Amino acid sequence: xxxxxxxxxxxxxxxxxxxxxxxxxxxxxxxxxxxxxxxxxxxxxxxxxxxxxxxxxxxxxxxxxxxxxxxxxxxxxxxxxxxxxxxxxxxxxxxxxxxxxxxxxxxxxxxxxxxxxxxxxxxxxxxxxxxxxxxxxxxxxxxxxxxxxxxxxxxxxxxxxxxxxxxxxxxxxxxxxxxxxxxxxxxxxxxxxxxxxxxxxxxxxxxxxxxxxxxxxxxxxxxxxxxxxxxxxxxxxxxxxxxxxxxxxxxxxxxxxxxxxxxxxxxxxxxxxxxxxxxxxxxxxxxxxxxxxxxxxxxxxxxxxxxxxxxxxxxxxxxxxxxxxxxxxxxxxx
Ligand SMILES: Nc1nc2c(ncn2[C@@H]2O[C@H](COP(=O)(O)OP(=O)(O)OP(=O)(O)O)[C@@H](O)[C@H]2O)c(=O)[nH]1
Ligand SMILES: [Mg+2]
Ligand SMILES: [Zn+2]
Numbered sequence: 546x547x548x549x550x551x552x553x554x555x556x557x558x559x560x561x562x563x564x565x566x567x568x569x570x571x572x573x574x575x576x577x578x579x580x581x582x583x584x585x586x587x588x589x590x591x592x593x594x595x596x597x598x599x600x601x602x603x604x605x606x607x608x609x610x611x612x613x614x615x616x617x618x619x620x621x622x623x624x625x626x627x628x629x630x631x632x633x634x635x636x637x638x639x640x641x642x643x644x645x646x647x648x649x650x651x652x653x654x655x656x657x658x659x660x661x662x663x664x665x666x667x668x669x670x671x672x673x674x675x676x677x678x679x680x681x682x683x684x685x686x687x688x689x690x691x692x693x694x695x696x697x698x699x700x701x702x703x704x705x706x707x708x709x710x711x712x713x714x715x716x717x718x719x720x721x722x723x724x725x726x727x728x729x730x731x732x733x734x735x736x737x738x739x740x741x742x743x744x745x746x747x748x749x750x751x752x753x754x755x756x757x758x759x760x761x762x763x764x765x766x767x768x769x770x771x772x773x774x775x776x777x778x779x780x781x782x783x784x785x786x787x788x789x790x791x792x793x794x795x796x797x798x799x800x801x802x803x804x805x806x807x808x809x810x811x812x813x814x815x816x817x818x819x820x821x822x823x824x825x826x827x828x829x830x831x832x833x834x835x836x837x838x839x840x841x842x843x844x845x846x847x848x849x850x851x852x853x854x855x856x857x858x859x860x861x862x863x864x865x866x867x868x869x870x871x872x873x874x875x876x877x878x879x
Contacts, residue, residue, distance in 0.1 A: 548599040548600055548601060548606075549599065549600050550567075550597050550598070550599050550609060550783050551567050551568060551569070551594075551597070551598060551600065552567070552595065552596070552597055552598075553565035553566055553567035553568075553572065553591070553596055553598050554566045554594075554595055554797075554805075555590060555591065555593065555596060555608075555635075555797075556571070556592065556594070556596045556796065556797040556799070556805070557590050557592065557795065557796045557797070558590070558591060558592050558795045558796075559795075561575065561576070562574070562575060563575070563576070563590060563596075563608060565596060565598050565606065565608070566799075567598065567600075569600075572598055572600055572604065572605065572606040573604075573605055573606070574596075574598050574605065574606040574607055574608045575605075575607055575608070576589060576590055576607070576608050577607050577608060577741075579608055580608065580610075580611070580819050586609075586627065586628075586629065586630055587619070587629060587631065587632060588630065588631055588632040588860070589611065590608055591617070591632035591633075591634070591635045591795070592632075592633075592634055592795045592796065593617075593632075593634045593635035593636045593637060593752060593797065593807070594611050594612065594614065594636065594637065594808060595612040595633045595636065596608045596609075596610065596611050596612065597609045597610045598817060614632075614635045615636050616635075616636060616637060616666040616667060616668060617633075617634065617635045617636070617637075617758075618632070618633040618634045618637060618666070618754055618809065619631065619632055619633065619667070620632075620633055620642070624862070626762075633754070633795065633807075633809050634752075634754045634795070634807045636752060637666075637668060637752050637753060637754045637807070638668070638669070638751040638752045638753065639668055639669040639670065639671060639674060639747075639751055639753050639754075640662075640663045640668045640669070640670045640671070640674050640753070640754045640756065640758055641670075641671045641672075641744075641747070641748070641753050641755045641756070641806075642656055642659045642660070642663075642667075642670060642671070642673070642753065642756055643672075643673040643675055643755060643756070643757035643762065643763045643766065644656055644672070644673070644674060644675070644689075644757055644758070644761055645674075645675050645676040645679075645758075645760070645761040645762060646674055646675070646676050646677055646679055646680040646684070646685045646688060647676060647679040647680050648679060648760070649677060649758060649760055649761065651674070651688060651689075652758065653688075653870070654866075654869075654873065655674065655758065655864055657866075657867060657870035657871075657874070658870070658874060659756065660697065660828075661820075661825070661828040661829070661874065664827075664828035664829075664830070665820060665828055670697055671697065671699075671700065671747055672689060672692055672697050672698065672699045672700070673699075673700045673702050673740065673741075673744060673757075673766065674688065674689045674699055674700070674701050674702065675702045675703065675704055675761055675762040675765075675766060676702075676703065676704075676761070676762060677701050677702065677703050677736050677739065677740075678703045678735075678736040678737065680843050682701055682736065682739075685701050686701070689701075691864045691866075691867070695831040695864075695867070696803075696830050698747075700738060700740045700743045700747065701740050701743050702739055702740025702741065702743075702744060702762075703736040703737050703738065703739045703767060704738025704741070704762045704765035704766045704768075704769045705737065705739065705762075705765050705769070706743075710731050727811050729803055731855050738769065741766070741769045741770055744766060744770055745770045745771075745802070748770065748800055748804055748806050749800060749802040749803055749804050750802065750803045750804045751804045751805075752797070752804060752805045752806075752807075753804070753805070753806045753807070754806075754807050754809050755767065755806055755807060755808055755809060756809045763808055764776040764778050764808060765778050767798070767806060767808060770800075771798075771800060771801060774798055775800075776808060776865070795809075796808070801833050822877075823843070823847075823874050825871065825874055825875050826846065826854070826871065829867060829870075829871050831857075831864075831867065832846070832854055832863065832867075832868075833861055834872060835853040835854050835857055835863075836853065837853075837855065838853035839851060839852050839853045839854065840852070844870075845875070846868075846871070847872065854868070
């Protein structure tokens, strides 16, 4: 008797086992031995991959085939045999990059690098500016307001109120400027809950990668979007995870309104691999529109005469921070 073969989506991966969402529920699978034959430089199967599984009578299954990936978020993991491509999420529809307005202070150069990765993968990118309660919406818009005109929507959010004085929440960052002290009156921030509905609408019906530095409130936001998720936030997870850093779980969470979201750890080291310096301007939408007007077609947009990019920066049509990010990424700085 041959086992039944059914299609599914990998929603969880841990230590060589995969949980596959199929029409008939979740099936725990391993990877067919023959799939592992031959040389491979990265994960063969990953969360987000569409697969065909054969189900055994005992309810377990094996992954028989993996459909080609449309896109992937990849981390490069240097190993003795060479650099290994660890797939953080296969086939995302969009990337949601979360940064905090303060605690920790946003590192927009990191955001710009994430945006380049999304462009290269052909993914729509959305920015969430969280913790607006710490700086106020107006100030938050000053920090992130130049992104929507170049094609990246920004959701201004407050997942939760700041803890009372004496409870330092979030990461304490040495390089962080003093955040604006605000008196929100009794009962916590008036901004609380802002952006949550907008984020929920953005996530519904799609497969999204939620990424951003540690402590910015990614888990808090997801818990606010869908209270049933019960993701551990920093206070708990830090104590809990002592000595558990070898655990490597990747997971897609199903959303009540449809779609999935992945809380992606380790985005800091997301790889921008395989990008030639000359193609980088193509991944900055506001620069890509200008390069055809540069005098030289191999213009580096640095000090060449007749550079349309520099002219636009000087005229205030390209934000100097974005231009700076471009130059640094091009020079190979992270
Ligand atoms: N003031 C303020 N604090 C927030 C907000 N959202 C989250 N926090 C706090 O920020 C800290 C970090 O939140 P998490 O949700 O654990 O952050 P994370 O991005 O999931 O962090 P990692 O899991 O380490 O990547 C916690 O102490 C939260 O209570 C917010 O909107 N405002
Ligand atoms: Mg988290
Ligand atoms: Zn130029």
